[in-house]
Amino acid sequence: MKMGKLARDVAIIGAGISHFGQFPDKQNPDLWVEAFLDCVKNVDKGIDVKKDVDGGLYFGNFTADLFTGQGHLGPMLADLVGLTPKGATRFEGACASSGLAFRQAVVAVASGVADVVCVGGVEKMTALPTAGVTEALAAAADVVYEARVGATFPGLYANVASAHFNKYGTTSEDLFRVAIKNHENGKLNPKAQMPMTITDIMNQKIEKVKKSGGEVPNWKTDFDFLKSSSNPVIAYPLRLFDCSLITDGAACLFLAAASVAKKFTDTPILVAGTGQGSSSLSLHNRDTFTSFIAAKTAADQAYKMANAKPKDIKVAEVHDCFTIAELVAMEDLGFAQAGKAAEMVKNGETKRDGTIPINTDGGLKSKGHPVGATGAAQVVEIYKQLKGIADKRQVKGNPEVGLAHNLGGSGGTCVVHVFKRK
Amino acid sequence: MKMGKLARDVAIIGAGISHFGQFPDKQNPDLWVEAFLDCVKNVDKGIDVKKDVDGGLYFGNFTADLFTGQGHLGPMLADLVGLTPKGATRFEGACASSGLAFRQAVVAVASGVADVVCVGGVEKMTALPTAGVTEALAAAADVVYEARVGATFPGLYANVASAHFNKYGTTSEDLFRVAIKNHENGKLNPKAQMPMTITDIMNQKIEKVKKSGGEVPNWKTDFDFLKSSSNPVIAYPLRLFDCSLITDGAACLFLAAASVAKKFTDTPILVAGTGQGSSSLSLHNRDTFTSFIAAKTAADQAYKMANAKPKDIKVAEVHDCFTIAELVAMEDLGFAQAGKAAEMVKNGETKRDGTIPINTDGGLKSKGHPVGATGAAQVVEIYKQLKGIADKRQVKGNPEVGLAHNLGGSGGTCVVHVFKRK
Numbered sequence: 001m002k003m004g005k006l007a008r009d010v011a012i013i014g015a016g017i018s019h020f021g022q023f024p025d026k027q028n029p030d031l032w033v034e035a036f037l038d039c040v041k042n043v044d045k046g047i048d049v050k051k052d053v054d055g056g057l058y059f060g061n062f063t064a065d066l067f068t069g070q071g072h073l074g075p076m077l078a079d080l081v082g083l084t085p086k087g088a089t090r091f092e093g094a095c096a097s098s099g100l101a102f103r104q105a106v107v108a109v110a111s112g113v114a115d116v117v118c119v120g121g122v123e124k125m126t127a128l129p130t131a132g133v134t135e136a137l138a139a140a141a142d143v144v145y146e147a148r149v150g151a152t153f154p155g156l157y158a159n160v161a162s163a164h165f166n167k168y169g170t171t172s173e174d175l176f177r178v179a180i181k182n183h184e185n186g187k188l189n190p191k192a193q194m195p196m197t198i199t200d201i202m203n204q205k206i207e208k209v210k211k212s213g214g215e216v217p218n219w220k221t222d223f224d225f226l227k228s229s230s231n232p233v234i235a236y237p238l239r240l241f242d243c244s245l246i247t248d249g250a251a252c253l254f255l256a257a258a259s260v261a262k263k264f265t266d267t268p269i270l271v272a273g274t275g276q277g278s279s280s281l282s283l284h285n286r287d288t289f290t291s292f293i294a295a296k297t298a299a300d301q302a303y304k305m306a307n308a309k310p311k312d313i314k315v316a317e318v319h320d321c322f323t324i325a326e327l328v329a330m331e332d333l334g335f336a337q338a339g340k341a342a343e344m345v346k347n348g349e350t351k352r353d354g355t356i357p358i359n360t361d362g363g364l365k366s367k368g369h370p371v372g373a374t375g376a377a378q379v380v381e382i383y384k385q386l387k388g389i390a391d392k393r394q395v396k397g398n399p400e401v402g403l404a405h406n407l408g409g410s411g412g413t414c415v416v417h418v419f420k421r422k
Numbered sequence: 423m424k425m426g427k428l429a430r431d432v433a434i435i436g437a438g439i440s441h442f443g444q445f446p447d448k449q450n451p452d453l454w455v456e457a458f459l460d461c462v463k464n465v466d467k468g469i470d471v472k473k474d475v476d477g478g479l480y481f482g483n484f485t486a487d488l489f490t491g492q493g494h495l496g497p498m499l500a501d502l503v504g505l506t507p508k509g510a511t512r513f514e515g516a517c518a519s520s521g522l523a524f525r526q527a528v529v530a531v532a533s534g535v536a537d538v539v540c541v542g543g544v545e546k547m548t549a550l551p552t553a554g555v556t557e558a559l560a561a562a563a564d565v566v567y568e569a570r571v572g573a574t575f576p577g578l579y580a581n582v583a584s585a586h587f588n589k590y591g592t593t594s595e596d597l598f599r600v601a602i603k604n605h606e607n608g609k610l611n612p613k614a615q616m617p618m619t620i621t622d623i624m625n626q627k628i629e630k631v632k633k634s635g636g637e638v639p640n641w642k643t644d645f646d647f648l649k650s651s652s653n654p655v656i657a658y659p660l661r662l663f664d665c666s667l668i669t670d671g672a673a674c675l676f677l678a679a680a681s682v683a684k685k686f687t688d689t690p691i692l693v694a695g696t697g698q699g700s701s702s703l704s705l706h707n708r709d710t711f712t713s714f715i716a717a718k719t720a721a722d723q724a725y726k727m728a729n730a731k732p733k734d735i736k737v738a739e740v741h742d743c744f745t746i747a748e749l750v751a752m753e754d755l756g757f758a759q760a761g762k763a764a765e766m767v768k769n770g771e772t773k774r775d776g777t778i779p780i781n782t783d784g785g786l787k788s789k790g791h792p793v794g795a796t797g798a799a800q801v802v803e804i805y806k807q808l809k810g811i812a813d814k815r816q817v818k819g820n821p822e823v824g825l826a827h828n829l830g831g832s833g834g835t836c837v838v839h840v841f842k843r844k
Contacts, residue, residue: 007429007534056700065487071561072516075700075834079707085719087698088835089522092512094494100511104526111533112429113696139493274535276509278478278497285501297507412497413510
């Protein structure tokens, strides 16, 4: 057997997702069961969970430990959906946690230990106040060298943005175009946390000001909103609308050996390539701030295994935890040359009708970012796009090849997958 | 390919371990690097980590999040040992965290994504005071149904012990014999946290009392110590010497495809079987307290894959987080019939010169229990025993088949592996 090639093919046979948002009455178990039931419902020919899912659960969660005080989530969540006493494993790689779970689930089916497995991710974030969330998230950074000296994730990505501005002349307007595009997509996603365009948000604010009798802002285009007090600086140069959301949510998929996938659907989606990379946790150890070696490493592996090139990708989910991260991802994935991603976005190439539609579900910016669920949720969207069941946000032209890019921390972990409709 | 069989064979080619104990001046990175360097040193024909370890790091840690405030350990620890930018994945399944990491590393090599991988586990526990440790550990129980109503791990295992006493007539003396045996073994392990017998501990206490001029206890045998005030009840019927230790420590192994293993050692140890099971987290959901369905499930899978039976096992590491857990493990693994493990221990069958030596390294009781490192540390011992390099604690008769049993929480997760010398 040649290293870097899976011993047998693996396919996705079902995908589901919970509503994303702030749900005071829902905890991790509630969110997870909602996603799981949505997934079961979406298996075309049905699935008998107890009988068919022989490989148990592969599960991503960043830190229910810090968010809710509950560790050891794997068996708890497996038990809720009838998978006990099968194996249940939790994976943690910060915001790439369920990307890691997905990759290891693929590897498990390929290895022969199981024919069918369940993959998921969940994060309940809004039980804490925002300052508590920021502190818990900081556990994904280097606590000694970064968190303890005051760095937060907006701060770390602000450094990335400043470096990109400095090196390539990227601007705040370039970043804002990513947010505008993702909110346009998210408006068409009924599960999204903020399903509205930036223009919708502006109009909402104008209505509110009018009602209160205040001075109505003179916003003519989205860009007038960009530097307004309604879009304050969070960590310069990043403003509020450069940041993804704090979200409760979950996602779920079933994977099967390609040899048995047709039992469950006539149109399984092949996991054509999988890749994973890592990097020092802290930015100060890196050679560059404008590219993530973990992402490049993961992408190289995934493209190679899938025998695909960046130009073959017809729809992609990339990890836009901050708008700058989407630009860097496009460059790391080879969609754009270094420093050229902003131009592609400006030209509309990453819109739903562009050459490489990105974050058609609204991305982390508009759909939301329940950190441990994000990697799995990205794959749910690619599955739907490649099957042609993405409803109003469906990319035209029946895309056959898609990609998901899930980043943890400030690039310490990255997982990339390439998918093909056979 | 037949489900439940690995696509290719996987072997251990090196193993190392840090000192176990309470180290105020060592954090997770220090402990991990100590174990890693010990492992590199122990690869018979040497290993070029950067060149040979193509699959990166599979890593177990329960909750550095709660113990130290640091999540996202995978890439941080990979970076320290030269594995960046290769993939680095953290696994969490409470005290079975590195058992899970080991299993997935085996699966990864079997799948073909890598030829050689590094596996490890670490836990820094003693940065918190004991009450803080107990609270952090409670995150492995069901927080809503157990932790919030006052249950701690000694309390949960006390329930297991009481049920076992009630159903089978097991006694406090039966439990204490497990501790006596494990401390006898641990005395021969230079890396153990408490390398001394119960008799040594008694004598130490007697010396101390003599020096202070107090009344010298009239202890004639270990059993006089059992119900003394020096061995107080922690959670009835469990006493201090029924409980494993609070430990800082790490362990490390290298795995390779069997086809390339001989490059690194003439005596690789084959991973003949791997199994994993789960259960409801909380005891109140179980059919029985005297057996763990997760363990039985994992053992069934591992025995089947290895084409082995309990009587084939000639040396075993089982998860003695409490003395009662060792008895239950022996019964779940089929070494003893239900309710008969205590008799085997009494007859000396689990001593180093018995029919099935158990916890030859001292177990969690004497060697120590850095929770996230324990699963990997158990495999380190079996590797040494099967290779015949376990020094003073080497089991006679060149054992060819060994087993490791790693349990998470109160049985919510279990991983079992069977190993063979080829």
